[in-house]
Amino acid sequence: MKRRPVCLVCLLLMLCLYVTDLAGISMISGNPLPASVQKYISEHLKLTVNGEVQSCQATENSLSVYLKQVFLTVGSEQIPIENIKVYLNKEEQLRIGMVLRVCGKLEEIPGPGNPGEFDSKQYYACQKIYYQMKNGEICGKSAAYSYFGQLLQEIRQKAESILDEAGGAYAGIFQAMILGERGNLDAETKMQYQMAGIMHILAISGLHISFVGMGFFRLLKKAGAGNGVAGAASAFLIYAYGMMTGGSVSAMRAVGMFLVLVGAGIAGRSYDLLSAMALSAIVLLLDAPAYLYSVSFLMSFGAVIGIGAVTPEICSMLNLEKRTEKSLAGSVIVWLITLPIVLRAYGEVSLAGVVLNLLVLPTSGLVLASGIFALPVGIFVIEIAKKVVFPGKCVLFFYEKLCEVVGWIPHSTWIAGSPKLWQCVAYYVMLAVIFAGLKWRKKTAREKAMRSAASVILVILAVVFLGYHPREGLMIACLDIGQGDCCVLKMPGGENFLIDGGSSNKKNTAVYQILPYLKNQGIATLDGIFVSHTDKDHISGIEEILELCAQNLTTVHVKNLILPDWNTTGEKYERLKMLARQSGIQIQTGREGKLLKTKEVQIEILAPENGADGSDTNEDGMVMEVHFGKFRGLFTGDIGAETEEKLLNSMEDVDFLKVAHHGSKYSTCQKFLDVVRPEIAVISCSAKNTYGHPSADTIKRLEDRGAQVEYTMKSGAITVRTDGERIWLERFTD
CATH class of the missing domain: 2.40.50 (OB fold (Dihydrolipoamide Acetyltransferase, E2P))
Structure with missing residues (x-):
């Protein structure tokens, strides 16, 4: 650190910002x-x-x-x-x-x-x-x-239109890689690239900056310009390029480091990668302290540390001289360094990406080059631009097939869940110990081999430790998905279930709420998805999950789909069955009296009654009671007072109630509450809905009966944990 004071200043700044956030000063999080x-x-x-x-x-x-x-x-x-x-x-x-x-x-x-x-x-x-x-x-x-700002905007728009026409089916990828425009990327491509662990090539990064900046610098030098003129001109070009592409953190990090490189060349000083990186980080953090918690910020700088600082040291210690060996070592090291960041953000990480990046990174430059060279050509003759961009399209076709293969390979993605902060700290300490162990002087070949083997074992243990999440009792999570219902059950025996999953006012609830939650919790397999009834606000997300499973676009595996046992099924019901068959998911039906037993928990289905025709999807919906030790939890779908009164003879005092029909005044009647007497009642609905949910009358009945009423619209996801006797409640937004 004495040789790199800028790095020390950067670390101190990050520490100060973190401490101010802990103190409640809104510089990083909050308003x-x-x-x-x-x-x-x-x-x-x-x-x-x-x-x-x-x-x-x-x-x-x-x-x-x-x-x-x-x-x-x-x-x-x-x-x-x-x-x-x-x-x-x-x-x-x-x-x-x-x-x-x-x-x-x-x-x-x-x-x-x-x-x-x-x-x-x-x-x-x-x-x-x-x-x-x-x-x-x-x-x-x-x-x-601003004439300059408008010029950059018009250049961007023109470049976007050229790539749109020349790139064909891959236009969205070219636009993302060259212009930082991800809005035209289709959802399927995003999911494929993320599962394959190559999503990072779509971000503006050091590859782009070095290709454009150094290429322009060398061109000016060949034209006879001096270091000062060539450096200043290329620095201006790169800054303009960074601004034109949206000023993402990875782009501005690369721009900052390039400017330091050019400045060092002009001043006749040596360039230090870590100091340049630290200076870029300081500038970004001083401008916007919120970057400290930005995944893009941490990933970008973590990758630079891995590639520029750690990899050369490791290669030197292990005497790795071949290009393939160095590339593999670099890929593994970057993966290890950024692993806690990826898991904290997404709950999953691609295992295949370590190998795929050995194929993707050396060839992504061809995609970038073909797209960039097509731009000036496309201004004059778009047909020639299509030919220029063709090599890049061939490479992207290769990537597409790689992603498809990864989608078919079991366990190519590890859903480890989001580690706690203390786990991340302990993980990095373990990596530091391993690194220090490798640096110790080794006298014999046998000693070197033993220490290398021990290091590999310790790395594996560190990775496994990062994904360790002990299960303690039963967990019920009522997710906040707007005007709809979705409950996740994590059983103490390792089983996981989903009860409903849909919303009438939010799109893509599976992609944006349900699946991210499952991955965050380390849930890689759903043993069953219960569908209480087939209204949109209970199944839209389930339909998405089944569609993604059929296309191999999700790493979450579903074993069973449990539908209400109705004599008459409608179009939505049949569509769910069709999607389940396409995904290889078993289809079961549930009705009154059916029991589902796991290792420690029992799920009893109380409704629909035998012979239900399904004509009234709400009243004929599936009702379930969960038993764990002395704990009782009741899930009522959208049933109304009519069905509630029919069930009174089979009801008992419960600890947890998922309130029926989003708190409608036509549900949760007084007779029903007099029997079930819930301690905790959760209402799932949107703050803005046209139905008047939740009803003030329903809330009053619940509170008068002594229930603690919780709302997803106010507190986000509501999580209830129990060991079979005691109960703990967590509100996500609190």
Whole structure:
């Protein structure tokens, strides 16, 4: 550290930021605006803001605009509120750098509602965006704008259109790799690349910066320019390229390091990779402290440390000289260093990626080069651009087939769950001990072999330790998926079940809420999915899971689909059966009296009754009671008072109740509550729904009966844990 004081400063800065976050100072997480400003914004339905257009992009139903240096207008006073994201209610001709006056309702960027869910709040905090405005209306705009910013925008749009036409089916991948535009990537490609562990090639990184920057630098040198002119020109080009591609953390990290490299060359100083990396990190963190918790930030810098610092040392210690050996060592080391970061964020990691990257990384440069060279050609003759980009398309076709193979290989992805922070710290300590052990002087060949073997064993133990999650009793999690229902059961014996999974006001609930939660909890296999009934708000996510299983696009395995035993089945019911058959999932039916026994838990089905025709999906829905020791949990789907009264003779006092029909006033009647008398009652619904859920009458009946009422709309995922006697409750947003 004495030789690299910048690295020491970087570590101290990160430590200071972390300590301030623990102290509750909103620099990294939370809203840093003064409480009085936050209160004013929350209390007013319509506000006026002024801000400068940073970027704009057409979405499916509106125009999305990023405004920077935003001021909230309150009378004659202007209050700075950093940056905001605005969704305009109609198309507008906007230019970068224009100052807009926009009216609308400001809403704080929402955080995740469930463990494992993407954290939009943290993501936008890195861009210093804490509020968004939907259905915004422009009240005024300036004539002046940024000529340079607009030029970059127009270059980007032109490049996007050329790649769209020349790239064909792979246009979205070319646009992501060269322009940082992932909006045109189809969901299937994203999932395939993530499962294969090669998603990182779609991010703007050091490969792009070195290819463009150093290529331009050498071109200028050959043209006769000196170091100063060539360095300054290439530095300006790279900075403009980084800004044009959206200024992602990986891009700006690479830009910063390239600028240090050029500066060192111009000044005649030596270039130190770790110092350049640390300086880039300091600049990013000082600009936006929220980067400290950014997965992209940690992954990007972790990969640089692995490639630039650790790999050369390990290769030297182990006397690895062949290029293949060094490449494999580098791939494994980067995988090990970034493993805790990946698992904390996604709960899963690709095992195949270690090997696939040996094939992908050397060839991804060809994709990048063919796409970049196609751009100037495409300005004049698009047909020639298609030929220029053809080699890159061949490589991408190869990647596509690799991903398909990985999808068919069992256990190619390890769902380990999200490790605790202390596990991550212990893991890195173990790696440091292993590294120190390898550095010790070894006198004999036998001693070298023994220490190498011991190091491999210790690395395996460290990895296994990171994925260790002891099961203690029964866990019931009611997920926050908007206006819908989804409960996850983790049994003490290792079995896992899903009860319903759907939403009427959220799309892709499986991809964005259910599957991320399962992976976060280390659930790789669902022993069964129970479907209480076939309304959209209970099955939309289940349909998605079954479709993904059929296409090998998810690593979560499903064994059984349990449907209500109805005499008459409808289209939705039959579709679920069809999707299950395509996925090789066994289909079972449940009705009154059926028991499902696991090692320590029993699930008893109380409804539908024998002979139910399924004409009223709500009243004929499946009702289940879970028994574990003295604990009783009741799951009621969307049944109403009619079915509740029919079940009174088979009911008993319960500890946990998943309240029927999202708290509807037509369910959870008084007679029913007098019998079941729940201690904890969970209502799953959206804060914004047109049904009036939950009903004030239902809440009053529950509270009068002595139940502790919990709401997913207020507290996010509600988790209940029990050892069969005692009960613990956790609210995710608390």
